[in-house]
Ligand code: SF4
C-alpha cells in the first residue's frame with residue numbers, strides 16, 4: 001500500500017488563479033489544471049506521494065489536498081471514516 005495526493009475539489013481555489021501545487025510538484029505531468037472544472041487534478045498513476053503539494057497548499061491555508069492510501073487492487077481508500085481511524089491510531 002502507498003499514498004497518493006488527491007485534490008478536494010470543493011476547497012481548491014484554482015478558479016481564482018492559484019497554481020501553487022502545480023508549480024511545486026516535482027513530477028512531470030502529474031499535477032495539472034483541469035480546465036473543464038477549473039480545479040487542480042492529480043494523475044494518480046504518476047504521483048510519487050512526496051506530499052510537496054500538500055505542504056504548499058496548506059501553507060497558503062487552502063487545505064485542498066489530502067494524501068490517500070491506494071490499496072493493493074489500485075482503489076483509493078478515501079472515505080473520511082478510514083482517515084479518522086488512521087488518525088485515532090496515532091493518538092495512542
Ligand atoms: S495549491 Fe491547493 S488551492 Fe491551489 S491549485 Fe493546488 S489544490 Fe488548488
Ligand code: SF4
Nearest residue numbers: 025047048050051053
Ligand atoms: S504528492 Fe508529490 S508527486 Fe504527488 S502530486 Fe503531490 S507533489 Fe506531485
